[in-house]
Amino acid sequence: xxxxxxxxxxxxxxxxxxxxxxxxxxxxxxxxxxxxxxxxxxxxxxxxxxxxxxxxxxxxxxxxxxxxxxxxxxxxxxxxxxxxxxxxxxxxxxxxxxxxxxxxxxxxxxxxx
Amino acid sequence: xxxxxxxxxxxxxxxxxxxxxxxxxxxxxxxxxxxxxxxxxxxxxxxxxxxxxxxxxxxxxxxxxxxxxxxxxxxxxxxxxxxxxxxxxxxxxxxxxxxxxxxxxxxxxxxxxx
Numbered sequence: 001x002x003x004x005x006x007x008x009x010x011x012x013x014x015x016x017x018x019x020x021x022x023x024x025x026x027x028x029x030x031x032x033x034x035x036x037x038x039x040x041x042x043x044x045x046x047x048x049x050x051x052x053x054x055x056x057x058x059x060x061x062x063x064x065x066x067x068x069x070x071x072x073x074x075x076x077x078x079x080x081x082x083x084x085x086x087x088x089x090x091x092x093x094x095x096x097x098x099x100x101x102x103x104x105x106x107x108x109x110x111x112x113x
Numbered sequence: 114x115x116x117x118x119x120x121x122x123x124x125x126x127x128x129x130x131x132x133x134x135x136x137x138x139x140x141x142x143x144x145x146x147x148x149x150x151x152x153x154x155x156x157x158x159x160x161x162x163x164x165x166x167x168x169x170x171x172x173x174x175x176x177x178x179x180x181x182x183x184x185x186x187x188x189x190x191x192x193x194x195x196x197x198x199x200x201x202x203x204x205x206x207x208x209x210x211x212x213x214x215x216x217x218x219x220x221x222x223x224x225x226x227x
Contacts, residue, residue: 003157033214033215042204042217042218042219042220043204043217043220045214045215045217048213048214050213055213056213056214058214090158092158098208098213098214098215099145099146099208101148101160101163102150102158102160102215104157104158104159105157106156106157107157
């Protein structure tokens with residue numbers, strides 16, 4: 001069974017631009033969570049989707065948004081990029097429960113110049 | 114607020130020895146799940162071990178075991194016979210019944226000395 005895939009793997013953008021990251025979960029997994037990982041802040045929860053519905057959202061500004069499609073693939077969008085948005089963005093999928101094991105993708109490394 | 118605390122930013126151990134990573138959590142929930150995840154350098158995060166709070170028995174996965182002290186709200190990870198491949202960031206996390214997310218600790222960087 002294929003693992004969680006994330007595209008693109010690396011991205012360089014400039015301040016003010018917007019970016020869309022994609023995550024394809026393991027087949028059959030209906031829940032996708034997104035995280036921002038930085039050296040100073042550790043792993044910060046962005047949001048979680050289950051069957052196209054956002055069930056929970058972390059403490060991030062409205063510039064960060066996401067969605068999930070009927071095939072469980074998910075995208076997250078960051079508008080008006082800031083230097084502080086430079087980070088590794090991880091997505092993780094589970095069968096359905098947040099108490100299940102999360103399977104992580106390799107991440108998208110976003111650099112904002 | 115529900116929190117997970119890993120008090121050791123970095124630990125080092127000699128190869129083949131045993132090391133214990135600490136994790137404490139704070140919750141008033143009665144039902145929750147605890148996890149240790151491992152993130153090797155430039156590699157994907159993977160689950161090391163999972164513990165259900167209602168189970169008294171400590172979870173074990175080969176050389177990895179936990180010491181779950183529910184009353185003390187402590188969930189430490191013991192790695193026996195440390196190997197070079199164990200070098201990684203280790204994250205402790207907790208999933209609560211009332212939250213659709215994991216609460217994560219800040220991580221402990223484990224260094225294995227050959």
